[in-house]
Amino acid sequence: MDPVTNWVLVILGEILVSIGVFFDVVAAIGMLRFPNFFVRLHAATIGAIGGAFVPLMGVALIAAGCDFLGKYRWFIAGAAAVTGVLVLMLAPVGSHLLAKAAHESRAAVVEPKVVDFLEEDKAKEGGEQ
Amino acid sequence: MISLTLYYVLMAICGLGSVVAVFLAIVERDMLKAVLFSAIQSTLYAFLYYLLMAPDIVLTYIPVSVGLYPAVILFLIKKTERFEDVEMKKGVLWATGLLSLVFVIATAAVIAGKGIGPVPPPDVRFLAGWYLATTFNPRVHLISAMAPEGVTSIVWDYRGLDTVFETAVLFLAIIASVALMRGVEHKGVYDELKHGMTLIGKTITKIVVPLIIGVGISIALHGHLTPGGGFQGGSALAVAPLLVLVVFSKYFFDKVKFTKTKALAIRSSGLLGVGLTAFAVLIAAIFLHKPAYILQNQPRVGAPLGFPWKGIDGVLLGGSLLSFNACEAMAVCAGFVILFLLLSIPERYVRSVVVGGEEHEH
Amino acid sequence: MMSLENEVLLFITIVIPIFLAAFIMYIVRALKGPTIPDIVLAVDCLSYDLAAFLALLSIYFRSPILIPCAIVLALWIYALDVYVSKYLMKKEMGE
Structure with a gap:
């Protein structure tokens, strides 16, 4: 490929990685400062999607532009993109299962709470049985 | 040279984090938490092995220690009990923590002061060279394993x-x-x-x-x-x-x-x-x-x-x-x-x- | 004019400490707890970010052979979520 395309790919990738790193730090601060599990879930979303999926796509672009890596740069680019897609699918489901388990087993308190329909439904079911 | 310093800082943080995680896993009464602490240690170790350029070990370590080992322990917790009924005494706990700290510092001091000689030792370097020369080498087919x-x-x-x-x-x-x-x-x-x-x-x-x-x-x-x-x-x-x-x-x-x-x-x-x-x-x-x-x-x-x-x-x-x-x-x-x-x-x-x-x- | 290679390496050198700061915060949360879901969530985030970091490092070290580690890390940390939430939900693994 010609140098201009390489530069464009690398710069685009670096912008994505920079955005990802920013999200990463923000999510980490949130993870540390938020008061309880259900609030920290929000930080986890930013950490997984903004802090992992976006930089992985950036890495794929950088690798595609780095011709000093030789022919095997496509290996890095492809694997980074696949990892990004996997994170995009797995992270939300992992959080969902965890949140459901935490709610059901009462391992974490729901706080601050406006309304909790899941809890009300469960109480109703329990009452009927 | 800044990159080399960063490299050492990364490894030091991983090492320190895993030592703390292992310590917590040992003193924790809740077995489920202990499993999770050991999972933290595994993740950090996987990163450490990656930094040491040993992807073979990473590829084994992650499936076994994150994928299989917690499952085995959870199956065992399911079969027995989740909480240990004996709590560690405060004195024993502090002594254990202090001992592990002293051990870490002493080991680091000995290695930094060249107390165990050059790392890795020269005879191991020769062995590594021998393996590299013979694992894949069509010119010496009679002593080569012929796999890269x-x-x-x-x-x-x-x-x-x-x-x-x-x-x-x-x-x-x-x-x-x-x-x-x-x-x-x-x-x-x-x-x-x-x-x-x-x-x-x-x-x-x-x-x-x-x-x-x-x-x-x-x-x-x-x-x-x-x-x-x-x-x-x-x-x-x-x-x-x-x-x-x-x-x-x-x-x-x-x-x-x-x-x-x-x-x-x-x-x-x-x-x-x-x-x-x-x-x-x-x-x-x-x-x-x-x-x-x-x-x-x-x-x-x-x-x-x-x-x-x-x-x-x-x-x-x-x-x-x-x-x-x-x-x-x-x-x-x-x-x-x-x-x-x-x-x-x-x-x-x-x-x-x-x-x-x-x-x-x- | 800076060469492409130097530019990429410089960029990665600048990014590494920022990633490192995030990792330290995740590790602190993972070690502090206090509840079990908190620890799992912190380990999750740590691993996904570590996967991105490993991919970046494999460009930095110029060794494409290191990249499969990132896929493996992202795939298997999901298993940990599943086991722990299953245990918390049902107190039994096979049902």
Whole structure:
């Protein structure tokens, strides 16, 4: 490929990685400062999607532009993109299962709470049985 | 030079974090938390191995210590109890913490002061050079393993007998568990709504399982070319049925009629494959009236027969390593499946069978 | 004019400490807890970010052979979520 395309790919990738790193730090601060599990879930979303999926796509672009890596740069680019897609699918489901388990087993308190329909439904079911 | 400093800082943070995690895992009374602390330690160690340029170890370490080990411990917690009833005394706790701190600092001081000589020692460097020169070298075919991946060549060629014995140890462990649980048969009808986890979890697991199987197979069959190998591939593959077992429930296996006996058959054929590969050259040599060794891969001095190492268009086959890796992966994966199928039988049922048996005897 | 290679390496050198700061915060949360879901969530985030970091480092070290580690890390940390939430939900693993 010609140098201009390489530069464009690398710069685009670096912008994505920079955005990802920013999200990463923000999510980490949130993870540390938020008061309880259900609030920290929000930080986890930013950490997984903004802090992992976006930089992985950036890495794929950088690798595609780095011709000093030789022919095997496509290996890095492809694997980074696949990892990004996997994170995009797995992270939300992992959080969902965890949140459901935490709610059901009462391992974490729901706080601050406006309304909790899941809890009300469960109480109703329990009452009927 | 800034990059080298960063490198050391990264390694130091990983090392420190894992020491703290291990300490917490030991003093924690809640076993579930202890498992999670050990998972933190594993993740940090995986990163440490990556920084030390040992991707083979990362590829084994993550599936085993994040995918299999927590599951085994959780199965055991399910079978026994979650909380330890004895709490560690405050004094003992502080002493343990102080001792580990002193140990870490002392070790670091000794190594930094060249107390154990140059790291790594010069004779080990010679050994490494020797391995690098002989694992793949067509010019010295008579002493070369003819596979570009150093670790797999060492595991199956340089010290193949050890690896065969390791396979046998795992085989015996599985046999022991099957023997312990004989007579405990449990079947149920799979109910989509009642059993397993939520629909979202099931759907995404359906997508992930083929991916895990693909990664596992590629780790196993590419073991002679890139980091990986039979055991690594097998333990990575075993996580796929384990996920199905946990997310879809045990009764799903009853529905698709995948029983313990079928897993045993797969396992035995894998072991048979390992055995046949070990004796293949010897058997061929007996028919051709030539000398040969057991576990022979490439031609050696005085033993002219060997596995082909190059396929069509110069594709590297790695001699016997490919066949060893494929069979080992089958055996290891099926072995873990047997183990988890046995361990997943609901505890109240197992207890009723065991207690009932005792009452019958009395 | 800076060469492409130097530019990429410089960029990665600048990014590494920022990633490091995030990792330290995740590790602190993971070690502090206090509840079990908190620890799992922190380990999750740590691993996904570590996967991105490993991919970046494999460009930095110029060794494409290191990249499969990132895929493996992302795939298997999901298993940990599943086990722990299953145990918390049902107190039984096979049902």
